[in-house]
Amino acid sequence: MPLLPRTAAARRAIPRSSGARGRAAAALTAGAVFSSLLMALAPGAAAAEIPTGTVTVANIANGKCLDARAAATANGTAVQQYGCNGTTAQQWTVTATSNGYVRLGNSNDPAQTVDVTDVSTADNAPVQLWTYGGGLNQQWRAVDEGDGTFRLVNRNSGKCLDVPAASTADSVQLVQYTCNGTAAQRFAVTPVSTSPGDVDLGPNVAVFDPSMSSATIQSRLDTIFRRQETNQFGQERHAILFKPGTYNNDVNVGFYTQVLGLGSSPDSVNINGAVHVEADWFPPQNATQNFWRGAENLSVTPAGGTDRWAVSQASAYRRMHVRGNLELSDGGWSSGGYIADSRVDGQVRSGTQQQWLTRNSQLGSWTGSNWNMVFVGSQGVPATTFPSPPHTTIDRAPVTREKPYLTVDATGAYQVVVPPVRTESTGASWTTGAPAGTRLGMDTFFVVKPGATAAQINTALDAGKNLLVTPGVYHLDQTLRVTRPDTVVLGLGLATFIPDNGIKAMTVADVDGVKIAGILFDAGPVNSPVLLEVGPTGSSASHAANPTSLHDVYVRVGGAGVGKATTSVIVNSDHVIGDHMWIWRGDHGAGVGWTVNTGDTGIIVNGDDVTMYGLFVEHYQKYQTIWNGNRGQTYFYQNEMPYDPPNQAAWMNGPTQGYAAYKVADSVTSHQAYGLGSYCYFNVNPAVVAERAIEAPNRPDVRFRSMVTVSLGGTGTIRHVINDRGGPSNSSTNVANLVSYP
Numbered sequence: 001m002p003l004l005p006r007t008a009a010a011r012r013a014i015p016r017s018s019g020a021r022g023r024a025a026a027a028l029t030a031g032a033v034f035s036s037l038l039m040a041l042a043p044g045a046a047a048a049e050i051p052t053g054t055v056t057v058a059n060i061a062n063g064k065c066l067d068a069r070a071a072a073t074a075n076g077t078a079v080q081q082y083g084c085n086g087t088t089a090q091q092w093t094v095t096a097t098s099n100g101y102v103r104l105g106n107s108n109d110p111a112q113t114v115d116v117t118d119v120s121t122a123d124n125a126p127v128q129l130w131t132y133g134g135g136l137n138q139q140w141r142a143v144d145e146g147d148g149t150f151r152l153v154n155r156n157s158g159k160c161l162d163v164p165a166a167s168t169a170d171s172v173q174l175v176q177y178t179c180n181g182t183a184a185q186r187f188a189v190t191p192v193s194t195s196p197g198d199v200d201l202g203p204n205v206a207v208f209d210p211s212m213s214s215a216t217i218q219s220r221l222d223t224i225f226r227r228q229e230t231n232q233f234g235q236e237r238h239a240i241l242f243k244p245g246t247y248n249n250d251v252n253v254g255f256y257t258q259v260l261g262l263g264s265s266p267d268s269v270n271i272n273g274a275v276h277v278e279a280d281w282f283p284p285q286n287a288t289q290n291f292w293r294g295a296e297n298l299s300v301t302p303a304g305g306t307d308r309w310a311v312s313q314a315s316a317y318r319r320m321h322v323r324g325n326l327e328l329s330d331g332g333w334s335s336g337g338y339i340a341d342s343r344v345d346g347q348v349r350s351g352t353q354q355q356w357l358t359r360n361s362q363l364g365s366w367t368g369s370n371w372n373m374v375f376v377g378s379q380g381v382p383a384t385t386f387p388s389p390p391h392t393t394i395d396r397a398p399v400t401r402e403k404p405y406l407t408v409d410a411t412g413a414y415q416v417v418v419p420p421v422r423t424e425s426t427g428a429s430w431t432t433g434a435p436a437g438t439r440l441g442m443d444t445f446f447v448v449k450p451g452a453t454a455a456q457i458n459t460a461l462d463a464g465k466n467l468l469v470t471p472g473v474y475h476l477d478q479t480l481r482v483t484r485p486d487t488v489v490l491g492l493g494l495a496t497f498i499p500d501n502g503i504k505a506m507t508v509a510d511v512d513g514v515k516i517a518g519i520l521f522d523a524g525p526v527n528s529p530v531l532l533e534v535g536p537t538g539s540s541a542s543h544a545a546n547p548t549s550l551h552d553v554y555v556r557v558g559g560a561g562v563g564k565a566t567t568s569v570i571v572n573s574d575h576v577i578g579d580h581m582w583i584w585r586g587d588h589g590a591g592v593g594w595t596v597n598t599g600d601t602g603i604i605v606n607g608d609d610v611t612m613y614g615l616f617v618e619h620y621q622k623y624q625t626i627w628n629g630n631r632g633q634t635y636f637y638q639n640e641m642p643y644d645p646p647n648q649a650a651w652m653n654g655p656t657q658g659y660a661a662y663k664v665a666d667s668v669t670s671h672q673a674y675g676l677g678s679y680c681y682f683n684v685n686p687a688v689v690a691e692r693a694i695e696a697p698n699r700p701d702v703r704f705r706s707m708v709t710v711s712l713g714g715t716g717t718i719r720h721v722i723n724d725r726g727g728p729s730n731s732s733t734n735v736a737n738l739v740s741y742p
Contacts, residue, residue: 049144050094050102050142050150050189051094051189051190051191052094052096053093053094053191053192054091054092054093054094054107054191054192055091055092055093055094055189055190055191055192056084056090056091056092056189056190056192056200057092057104057187057188057189058084058187058188058190058202058203058449058450058451059081059163059183059184059186059187059188059203060149060183060186060187060188060203060204061163061166061168061182061183061184061186062081062163062166062167062168062450062451063084063202063203063204063449063450063451063452063472064081064082064083064084064168064170064450064451065081065082065083065084065085065090065451066079066080066081066090066092066104066114066174066187067079067080067081067082067089067090068080068089068090068106068108068112068129069171069173070089071087071088071089071108072129073106073108073109073112073129074129075112075128075129075130075131076128076129076130077112077128077129078126078127078128078129078173079114079127079128079129079173079174080170080171080172080173080174081163081167081170081171081172081174082170082171083170083451083452083453083456084200084202084449084451084452086200088106088107088108089106089107089108091106091107091192092104092105092106092107092114093105093106093107093110094189095110097134097139100141101139101140101141101155102139102140102141102142103132103138103139103140104140105132106129111131111132112129112130112131112132113129113130113131113132113138114127114128114129114138114140114161115127115128115129115130115135115137115138116137116138116154116156116157116176119135119136119137119156120137120157120176121156121157121158121159122157123159123175123176123177123178124164124175124176124177125157125175125176126173126174126175127161127173127174127175127176135156136154136155136156137154137155137156137157139154139155139156140152140153140154140155140161141153141155142189145186145223146219146220146223147206147220147223147224147227148188148206148220149186149187149188149203150186150187150188150189151179151181151185151186151187152187153179154176157176158179159176159177159178159179160176160177160178160179160180160185161174161175161176161185161187162174162175162176162177162184162185163184163185164177164184165184166182166183166184187203188202188203188204190202190203198412198413198414198442199414199442199445199447199468200447200449201239201241201447201449201468201470201492202447202449202450202470202471202472203449203450204236204237204238204239204450204470204471204472204493205238205239205240205241205470205471205492205493206220206224206238206239206240206241207241207243208220208240208241208242208243208247209242209243209245210243210244210245210246210247214247214248214249217247217249218249218250221240221249221250221251221252222252224238224240224254224257225252225253225254225257227254228254228255228256228257229252229254229255229280229281230254230255230281231254231255231256232255232289232291232292232589233559233560233561233589233590234255234256235473236256237256237471237472237473237493237494237495237496238256238257238258238471238493239257239258239259239260239470239471239492239493240257240258240259240260241260241261241262241406242259242260242261242262242269242271242298243262243263243269243408243412244261244262244263244268244269244408245269245270246269246270246272247269247270247271247272247273248272248273249271249272249273250273250274250276250303251271251273251274251275251276252274252276252277252278253275253276253277253293253294253295254293255291255292255293256292256293256471256493256494257293257493257494258293258294258295258296258471258492258493258494258518259275259294259295259296259298260295260296260297260298260405260406260492261296261297261298261299261319262297262406262407262408262414263297263407263408264407264417264434264435265297265319265430265434265435266297266298266299266319266320266321266342266343266430267299267321269297269298269299270298270299270300270301270323271298271299271300271301272301272303273300273301273302273303274300274302274303274307274308275295275298275300275307275320276302276307276308276309277290277293277308277309277310277311277315278308278310278330279310279330279331279332279334280330282332283332284331284332285310285330285331285332286332286333286334287310287311287312287329287330287332287333287334287335287352288312288333288334288335289312289588290310290311290312290315290334291311291312291313291314291315291582292314292315292494292520292554293311293314293315293494294315294316294317294318294494294518294552295309295316295317295318295320296316296317296318296319296320296403296405297318297319297320297405297407298319298320298321299320299321299322299323300320300321300322300323300324301323301324302322302323302324302325305324305325305346306324306325306326306327306346307322307324307325307326307327308326308327308328308330309326309327309328309337310327310328310329310330310334311328311334311337312334312335312336312337313335313336313337313582313584313616313618313638314520314552314554314582314584314616315337315338316338316340316552316580317337317338317339317340317342318339318340318341318342318402318403318552319340319341319342319402319405319428319430320339320342320343320344321342321343321344321345322342322343322344322345322346323345324345324346325344325346325347325348325349325364326344326346326347326348326349327349327351328348328349328350328351328353328356328368329349329350329351329352329353330351331351331352332352333352334351334352334353334354335353335354335355336353336354336355336356336616336638337353337356337357338356338357338359338580338614339356339357339358339359339361340358340359340360340361340402340403340579340580340613340614341359341360341361341402341428341429341430342361342362342428343361343362343363343428343431344361344362344363344364345364346364346365347363347364347365347366347367348363348364348365348366348367349367349368350366350367350368350369350370350373351368352370353368353370353373354370354371354372354677355370355371355372355373355374355636355638355675355677356372356373356374357374357375357376357580357613357614357635357636357675358373358374358375358376358378358381359375359376359377359378359397359400359613359614359635360376360377360378360397360400360402360425360426360427360428360429361378361379361381361427361428362378362379362380362427362428362431363378363379363380363381364380365380366380366381366382369389369390369391370390371390371677371708371710371735372390372392372636372638372675372676372677372706372708373389373390373391373392373675374392374393374394374635374636374674374675374706375391375392375393375394376393376394376396376397376613376635376636376674377394377395377396377397377400377425377426377427378393378426378427379426379427381393384706386675386705386706386737386739387706387708387737387739390706390708390737392674392675392705392706394635394674395426396424396425396426397422397424397425397426397613397635398423398424398611398633399421399422399423399547399577399611400421400422400423400425400577400579400613401419401420401421401422401515401547401549401577401579402419402422402429402551402579403419403515403517403518403551403552403579404416404417404418404419404488404490404515404517404551405417406468406490406492407439409439413441413442414442415439415440415441415442416439416440416445416466416468416488416490417435417437417438417439417440418437418438418439418440418488418515419435419436419437420436420437420438421545421546421547440466440488442468444465444466445465445466445467445468445488446460446461446465446466446467446468447468447470448467448468448469448470448472448474448495449470449472450470450472450473450474452474453477454474454476454477454478454479454480455477455478457480458478458480458481461480461481461482461483461484461487462481462483464484466487466488466489466490467487467488467489467490468490468492469489469490469491469492469495469518469519470492470493470495471492471493471494471495472493472495472496473496473498473522474495474496474497474498475498475500475524476497476498476499476500476503476505477500477501477503478503479499479503479504479505479506479507480497480505480506480507481506481507481509482506482507482508482509482514482516483509483511484509484511485511485512485513485514485546486512486513486514486515486546487514487515488514488515488517489506489514489515489516489517489519490515490517490518491517491518491519491520492518494518494520494554495518495519495520496519496520496521496522497519497520497521497522498522498523498524499521499523499524499528499531500524500526501524501526502524502526502527502528502529503528504528504529504530504531504532504533505521505528505531505532506521506531506532506533507533507536508532508533508534508535508548508573509535509536510535510536510539510540510541510572510573511541511543511548512543512545512546512547512548513543513546513547513548514534514548514549515548515549515551516532516534516548516549516550516551516553517549517550517551517552517553518551518552518553519552519553519554520554520555520556521553521554521555521556521568522555522556522560522563523555523556523557523558523563523564523565523568523597523599524563524564525561525562525563525564525591526564527564527565527566527598528564528565528566529565529566529567530565530566530567530568530569530570531555531565531567531568531569532553532555532568532569532570533569533570533572534548534550534569534570534571534572534573534576534607535548535571535572535573535574535576535607536572537572537606538572539572539573539574539606539607540574541573541574542574542575543573543574543575543576544574544575544609547575547576547577548573548575548576548577549576549577549578549579550576550577550578550579550581551579551580552579552580552581553569553578553580553581554581554582554583554584555568555569555581555582555583555584555602556584556586557584557585557586557597557598557599558585558586558589558590558591558592558596558597559584559586559588559589559590559591559592559597560586560589560590560591561590561591562590562591562596562597563586563591563597563599564597564598564599565599566599566600566601567599567600567601567602567603567604568583568585568599568601568602568603568620569581569583569602569603569604570603570604570606571603571604571605571606571607571610571629572606572607573607574607574608574609574610574629575607575608575609575610576607576610576611577610577611577612577613578610578611578612578613578614578615579613579614580613580614581603581612581614581615581616582616582617582618583602583603583615583616583617583618584602584616584617584618584619585597585599585602585618585619585620585621585642586619587618587619587640587642587643587644592644593644594621594642594644594645594646594650594684598621599620599621600620600621600622600623601620601622601623601624601625601626602617602618602620602624602625603615603617603624603625603626604625604626604627604628605625605626605627605628605629605632606628606629607629608629608630608631608632609629609630609631609632610629610632610633611632611633611634611635612632612633612634612635612637613635613636614635614636615634615636615637615638616637616638616639617637617638617639617661618638618639618640619640619641619642619643619644620642621642621645621651621659622653622659623659623660623661623663624639624641624659624660624661624662625637625639625661625662625663626663626665627662627663627664627665627668627671628665628667628668629668630668630669630670630671631670631671632664632668632670632671632672633671633672633673634672634673634674634676635673635674635675636674636675636676637662637673637675637676637677638677639661639662639676639677639678639679639693640678640679640680640681641658641659641661641678641679641680641681641682641690641716641718643681643682643683643684644683644684645658645682645684645685645688646684646685647685647687647688648685648687648688648689651688656691657688657689657690657691657719658688658689658690658691659690660690660691660692660693660694660695661678661693661694662676662678662693662694662695662696663694663695663696664694664695664696664697664702665697666697668696668697668699668702669699669701669702670701670702671696671701671702671703672702672703672704672705673703673704673705674704674705674706675705675706676693676694676704676706676707676708677707677708677709677710678693678694678708678709678710678718679709679710679711679712680709680710680711680712680715680716680717680718680729681711681712681713681715681716682715682716683715686715686716686731687716688716688717689716689717689718689719690716690717690718690719691719691720692718692719692720692721692722692723692724692727693707693709693718693720693721693722694707694721694722694723694741695722695723696722696723696741698723698742699742700742702742703740703741703742704722704738704740704741705739705740706739706740707721707722707726707737707738707739707741708721708735708736708737708738709721709726709727709729709735709736710729710734710735710736711728711729711730711731711733711734712734713734714730714731714732714734715731716730717729717730717731718730718736721736721737721738721741722738722741723741725738725741726738
């Protein structure tokens, strides 16, 4: 993520949304957390309002459900955790006893109640089923953690229901243990619905409706944000869903948090207040690490007239309507983002943003630029003036499909809308008439929740199901195989797939119309040959009428831990649409280093007629991007070369110093790309040189427009922009521009 000193535009002050500042400073100390636990457990503490009737109870850490072993109902049956499967052995009736306590009866026999064995008060006493007799060891107080989860405190012992040793295994019997505030003692309690089309979205989805008080909603929002504000490489994932209506709330969006409206258009949900991203956690308001979050399908009427979305990569802003202005930085540095299918009534102010793509949107106006601002199929945007200022505008988007999205119909049933393909389009898809799209009911989906296995997911795919992947981190011991045409794989809350033992994470057959959206692929510690493969080698079928599309598909190699993958993404099928992808070999975090998080290439495109909008590829150790297919098109490309070559000898492409960021194969006869930026920051060894940023055959139908290279802080050299043209970028001349090639 590039660094840039603040500009005058960036220092323009805007009103802060309520509660936006000082959140990090308000974080509880360990002592304060312990004190709050003691207060909550004290006699007379208010009981949380858990759902009544029939519920499921799932551990927040591993997503597994409270389960009666083998569906038995006999006294002494172990109460265990097990992968959620929807059976009645995992359904519990909540019945009030007295003074805020409840008992939990199993649905197979509601008289059989969750019971601490032998009326014990000891740590690690096991929990079982036993016929209810009014014992204190059979009663529990649900204490709200503030984020929709509960700890369940036994009336007899004062100890918490607990997953022993925080195990993630099936069939582990639960115990009671001294309350300690860990995730092993936090449970999501979810009503079992019988409404047609309703679905359990798992423990990490918060659903709000206008009947709820603003204070209740705000409390939940603030709790999620406090957990996620600085949680850059954590395991928690969250989706926040608003049913149609009007809300008066401040929605501060942290890491791995996706905020969604459930209406048929963004105007179905209006937030009076803010839906915003700040950079308070990384002073001085540095937004260059504000990754992995998103806002979709909402309208916002910002307090003070201006909202803020200060982000860098992997932070999609889609199907949004801002009834005011939008600021894209927070006064400090910021490093690129993506707006699509949106409307901003007022002005968009880019501030310190170094690069940005705006696609199929309608703006009141735009102000600001630094290195590379690209506008495709959008209205109210600047004309092409690259490089001064560096605006590049393409009037129409040649071929697009908007991202599928979750909604509710008039009966309250969940559906997924799949928008159609558009050609030569301009403006947002939803501003004139009812939004087009195919509606898919929940009966066509397998809802993937924490604890689901790769085998279960593949069984669902083989049965013809789509996937709705709820927020969580999913380890895969077998490759996910998408083989059916028109399959939808829709992730919520940055749902994350990690392949174990060096396998591929996902493969897609050479079929029509597959949609992969909202998924983060995170490399495992054993090298995978590829993480996402779209079409097998040799794919050749035409998909011109119904292309496969990749929306908000992100890849990470290292950062959260050691990760290794030779190539992150391979596109073999023809006519694929890439709609916002960040493919990243980690340059900071855990498990990073030249010989640690190894990755040769970010993406290889072998298919013909592939179109990419918003392609971000960073820090790979050889070519960042290799394009072998014909008639490819790229609209906005952002790259950083690897920071960490230890010396020039370690980073040589035969006799050539370094590897180009964007390589078009010599065999390609037709290719076009608009708005390309490549940056170097060789901080391990500033003497390292890259001969060029772009490498391509010199042919009349291989065309590049609006290219820029930057040596960040003069740390390293890119000698040429493309082939032997343009440049250098080095300690003397940081920025080099080239308008066109050839």
